[in-house]
Amino acid sequence: MSTNSNNDPSCPDPGKASSMPDMQKSRDDRNIAIDKVGVKDIRYPIVVMDKSKEQQQTVARINMYVDLPHHFKGTHMSRFIEILNQYHGQVSIDRMNTMLSDMKTHLGASSAHLELEFPYFIEKQAPASGARSLMEYQCRMQGSLGEDYDFLLGVTVPMTSLCPCSKEISARGAHNQRSAVTVEIRYTDHIWLEDLIEWVEECGSAPVFSLLKREDEKILTEQAYDNPMFVEDVVRAVTQRLLKVPEVTWFRVACENFESIHNHSAYAMVESSDANSRG
Numbered sequence: 001m002s003t004n005s006n007n008d009p010s011c012p013d014p015g016k017a018s019s020m021p022d023m024q025k026s027r028d029d030r031n032i033a034i035d036k037v038g039v040k041d042i043r044y045p046i047v048v049m050d051k052s053k054e055q056q057q058t059v060a061r062i063n064m065y066v067d068l069p070h071h072f073k074g075t076h077m078s079r080f081i082e083i084l085n086q087y088h089g090q091v092s093i094d095r096m097n098t099m100l101s102d103m104k105t106h107l108g109a110s111s112a113h114l115e116l117e118f119p120y121f122i123e124k125q126a127p128a129s130g131a132r133s134l135m136e137y138q139c140r141m142q143g144s145l146g147e148d149y150d151f152l153l154g155v156t157v158p159m160t161s162l163c164p165c166s167k168e169i170s171a172r173g174a175h176n177q178r179s180a181v182t183v184e185i186r187y188t189d190h191i192w193l194e195d196l197i198e199w200v201e202e203c204g205s206a207p208v209f210s211l212l213k214r215e216d217e218k219i220l221t222e223q224a225y226d227n228p229m230f231v232e233d234v235v236r237a238v239t240q241r242l243l244k245v246p247e248v249t250w251f252r253v254a255c256e257n258f259e260s261i262h263n264h265s266a267y268a269m270v271e272s273s274d275a276n277s278r279g
Contacts, residue, residue, distance in 0.1 A: 036113060038065035039080045046091040048120060048139075051194040060091070060118035066109035079106050091116075093141055093153075100145035111146040120155075120193055124209055126216040133211035137197055140184070154184040157197055159204030160220065161257055164228035176224055177260045179204060181234060185242070186250040199245070203237035205229050231257045231266040239270045 042062040050056040064080040083102050087095060096114055103112035121134045140154035159179050167174035181200050185191070201207045205224040209216070229237070234255045242251050250272055257266040 034068040036065035037068045037075050038063070038113075039077055040064075042081070042084065044084060044091065045089070046116060046118060047089070048118070048193070049093065049190075051192045052123075056120065058118045058120060060116040062091075063113075063115040064103065065113040066103055066107045067111045068109070075107055075109075082106075093151075096141065096143040096151065097145065097149050100143055100149070104145060111144065113145075114141075114143045116141045122194060122197065126209055126212050127219045128215040129213040131211050131213055131216070133209065135208070135210050137193070139193060142184075150186075152184050152186060153191065153193075153196070154182065155193060155196055155200070156180050156182045157200040158208045159201060159234075160206040160208060160224045161231065161234060162205040162224040162228045164230060164233075166261075167225065167228045174225065174228065175261050176205065177257050178208065179231070179234060179255055179257045181238060182252075182254045182256075183238065183242070184252045185248050187245075187247045188249055189247045191245070191247055199241045200238055203234055203241060231255050231268045235268045235270045239272070242272070 040063045042064070044060055044062050046058060046060045048056045048058055062084070064084070066075060068075050080103070083099065083106060084091070086102070087099060091099070100112040100114055103109065103114070117138065117140045119136050120139045121136055123132055124135045125132050138156045140152070142152040142154070144150045157180070159181060160176055161179045162174055162176040181204070183196065183200055185196070205227045206220045209220075212220070235253045238253045238255075239251075242248050242253070252269065252271045254269040255267065259266060
């Protein structure tokens with residue numbers, strides 16, 4: 001019996017792969033270029049810089065895209081995963097530029113895009129009891145590389161907001177709700193996620209915690225009552241705070257209030273075209 005693995009039908013002949021037709025490289029005559037093509041919603045472990053513990057391991061949902069010239073029928077989807085696996089254990093903010101460059105090179109593209117969304121955990125201490133617990137924040141990193149490199153850092157911060165109108169017109173209490181403030185920034189020097197989250201949390205009626213005792217609930221309820229804010233107030237307060245950070249060159253702030261007495265949400269958004277123009 002021959003020991004040549006090529007005689008075994010279960011062992012593919014490596015020479016056959018090179019002789020297979022490459023349909024992605026075949027010509028397309030419709031003359032339509034594609035801005036983004038690639039793979040979406042890959043779950044993959046990444047490393048995020050942690051202000052107190054140096055690094056934090058988490059799992060991201062990753063999107064990877066490149067542009068496609070009009071004359072090519074398709075792109076090679078498997079190459080996205082190959083590139084990602086080359087950075088196994090090293091997918092992080094300081095390697096995004098290199099990853100994007102590899103995507104352009106290996107896929108023959110003129111632009112590449114990389115999007116990561118992931119949970120980030122910060123230990124918080126309740127205001128009265130001192131009870132410690134982990135609070136989850138949804139964070140985003142978006143990088144693009146064409147002729148220039150562009151990077152956005154984003155986070156969604158939950159908070160409490162109490163309605164000024166309800167407080168003013170009601171004899172007993174005021175309605176409040178949980179709000180979600182989403183901030184995206186461009187910056188010139190490193191900004192910690194912890195700092196960005198803290199800046200945003202300062203701008204609500206009261207912060208949110210994952211663990212509270214009764215004495216904590218009392219303090220936060222009274223804090224919110226003493227600090228009523230419309231959705232418009234929240235985005236303006238966050239805008240004022242970000243304008244004080246010289247490293248931030250651009251930002252977008254959006255707030256959604258999940259209303260407690262309405263069957264809809266309230267929403268407001270501010271986008272700064274040039275945060276360096278500071279009034």
